[in-house]
Amino acid sequence: MSNAFLHNICLQRESKSYIDSLYAILTAAGLFQGPKYMLSGLTGMAFKMSVHEHLLPLSVSAYGQWGNEHEPAITNLGLLSETDAGRTRHPTFRWYQEQAVIAVKQSLDRGVGAIYWIPEFGVIQGYDDADQVFFVQDGWNAESQVVLYDNFGLNFTPFWYYETFGDRVAIALQDMVLESLRLAIQDWHTPYKTLPNTDIASGKLAYTFLREGLHGGAYDAGGAVYILDAYAVSRTEIRDYLRDVQGMWPELLGALNCYEEIVKMLPNMMCCMQENQGVRQIDSDRIAELVTELGVAEVLEDQAIRLFQVISEQYPDRKRTTLPRWGAHSPR
Amino acid sequence: MALQKVLLENLTLPQHANSYIDALHAILTHQGWITCSKSMLAGMTATAFRFTVDCRLTAESTSAYNWIAENFLAADFIGVTASSAAGFHFEPTFPLYLKQALSDIRKSLDRGIGCAIWQDRFVVVAGYDEDQQVLYISDGQAEGYRTLPYAQFGKGDSPYWYYQFLEGHIVLDEIAVYQESLVQAIFKWETHELMLPEAEYACGEAAYDAMIEAFRTGNYDPLGVREVIPYYATAKKDIATYVAALERYWPELRDASEKYRDVAQQWEKAARLFTTIETVDNLAPINTIIDLFEAAKVLEEEAVLSLKRLMRETINNRFHDIGLR
Structure with a gap:
């Protein structure tokens, strides 16, 4: 009977739950050094923005088919990742669940935590064969939560997901930054990431969905607050990231200025939400103001993306000029 | 413990075989998990129904699809569990995945199960030799097996590497x-x-x-x-x-x-x-x-x-x- 527990893993909910989890795992394993915004920037994850037409809370993590979205992010760090995911209702799930349990335990034995869809994403930091359990950090509770091997992957959403990490190759910082800009461009210009569904928009169109959702009034109140909070965090991350890497290309300074402007608008946007009996809500009197500001932010972000494009076009991009044999969609 | 040399006898692609389903059929039949014809397998996995062309009808039409998703599904539809990975060989992380691929492929062969890989076409890996550092490949072109040096895995003319190994079999209705x-x-x-x-x-x-x-x-x-x-x-x-x-x-x-x-x-x-x-x-x-x-x-x-x-x-x-x- 074996067991493992990685005491140095500490999940803090600040960014997207995937990045929070990744950061906790990689820093504990010595696979990443630096602030969280750098991880969020280099992986391109900070740029991801998705909004459901009714501003449902799922918007924040519905930025695409996870496997396809996370793969380029992890590859850009030079890391090998092993991941499996799917829908728990499929008849082969039980078998994949057993294999996943083995793979996660092996990863923990190597001293590397695993990303796990709770939901949202969290970290598996330990296991104990005697009790047949995993210990999962969810970032909300100080104590890790217990998940039985038999219940691995089961949750109220139809999806299961885990990811572990292997070795890392060194990639030059400038190459990583260039690729992160390209990931940002790609996300900005991809309107729908979960086709054939068109109720969740990505990138530029996500701004439209957000404004129209707020404007229409029939939105999910909690979801709207969550989307705006996540928006504020990610735009701040982008600003911090660009501050650190702006010296690489002259155009980045212009892009940084756009995000500086956006971040300056955030306090006022946040003020459009009020606490009422312990629950934060958007002040309906200030929706018009919020919608206007989001419109300004979209224009600024569009300008920044155009500057990214100027940089991107200076270098060949084999990855995007060669048609892949993966991505775009996951198994049905 | 890893073996030094494995060659799965009777695991070959028939002459002129050129599709993923040919490879899958050869592996599953060799494994004894199916006894049906290739036509039946192509139907059950729905792969026969894929019909995609590049507008200029180039040869690449027949393999222009999402291998990760579709070849997983082909196996999943018939209750065969599988793992796969793919990428461009020009990515900086390719050396990591090459190592992983060779390890996964050898483990599968140690269990007696062949692997489907992309080496400018879908081919079957039927063995390996640690001393020689080669894989034994049946490609539906040459008779018998040809060798593929470990270091050449995934580095064909096309920019893709891909492998899939089968793990288990669940009996479905x-x-x-x-x-x-x-x-x-x-x-x-x-x-x-x-x-x-x-x-x-x-x-x-x-x-x-x-x-x-x-x-x-x-x-x-x-x-x-x-x-x-x-x-x-x-x-x-x-x-x-x-x-x-x-x-x-x-x-x-x-x-x-x-x-x-x-x-x-x-x-x-x-x-x-x-x-x-x-x-x-x-x-x-x-x-x-x-x-x-x-x-x-x-x-x-x-x-x-x-x-x-x-x-x-x-x-x-x-x-x-x-x-x-």
Whole structure:
């Protein structure tokens, strides 16, 4: 009977739950050094923005088919990742669940935590064969939560997901930054990431969905607050990231200025939400103001993306000029 | 403990085999997990129903699909569990994945199960030799096995590396497998593969229009078309055999079965025309070819309508996304 527990893993909910989890795992394993915004920037994850037409809370993590979205992010760090995911209702799930349990335990034995869809994403930091359990950090509770091997992957959403990490190759910082800009461009210009569904928009169109959702009034109140909070965090991350890497290309300074402007608008946007009996809500009197500001932010972000494009076009991009044999969609 | 050398006897791709389903059939048959014909497997996994062309009918048409998603599904539909990975060999992380791939492939061979890999085409790995640092490959071209040095894995002319290894086998309800395959057949006929730019590729029904258009305008790859047409002629023949076999369970399939049989005949005629045309310039029967594909399109459309009538309950339950199980 074996067991493992990685005491140095500490999940803090600040960014997207995937990045929070990744950061906790990689820093504990010595696979990443630096602030969280750098991880969020280099992986391109900070740029991801998705909004459901009714501003449902799922918007924040519905930025695409996870496997396809996370793969380029992890590859850009030079890391090998092993991941499996799917829908728990499929008849082969039980078998994949057993294999996943083995793979996660092996990863923990190597001293590397695993990303796990709770939901949202969290970290598996330990296991104990005697009790047949995993210990999962969810970032909300100080104590890790217990998940039985038999219940691995089961949750109220139809999806299961885990990811572990292997070795890392060194990639030059400038190459990583260039690729992160390209990931940002790609996300900005991809309107729908979960086709054939068109109720969740990505990138530029996500701004439209957000404004129209707020404007229409029939939105999910909690979801709207969550989307705006996540928006504020990610735009701040982008600003911090660009501050650190702006010296690489002259155009980045212009892009940084756009995000500086956006971040300056955030306090006022946040003020459009009020606490009422312990629950934060958007002040309906200030929706018009919020919608206007989001419109300004979209224009600024569009300008920044155009500057990214100027940089991107200076270098060949084999990855995007060669048609892949993966991505775009996951198994049905 | 890892072995030094493994060669799985009798695991070979038949001559002229060139598709993923050929590789899967060879591996599963060798493993003893299936005893059915390749046509039945191509039907059950719904791979025979994939019909995609690049608008210029280049040879690449036959492998232009999402291997990770679709080849996983092929296995999943029949209860075979599998793992796979793929990427561009020019990515900086390729050395890490190469190491992982060789380790996974060797482990699979140690368990006695062959692997499907992409080495400019889908081929089967039937063994390895640690001393020589080579894989033994059966590629459907040369007789027997050829060696592929470990270091050359995934580094063919095409930019892709890919491997899939099979792990387990869960017995599924046979009828449910057949039923799902027919729903997937409809899905493939109606749906464009998301990974492919719509301006350059066409799928299902639209693939017929693209082919006919290419022949009308003469804007097609004369060498590519000689691979594309026989490839899909084989697929259509597999469909005809498969659907005819399913009449046992659903006598109502008779209509679709007859239509698919006629579709396959049209394709066979077209394939024969192309193999008899000696030179690129000598395309006198182009109008005949267009007629054949126009007729085939109508027939296949009718066949699919017939399937839709039979499967209407499942389709209705899936609302706007009939491929999603």
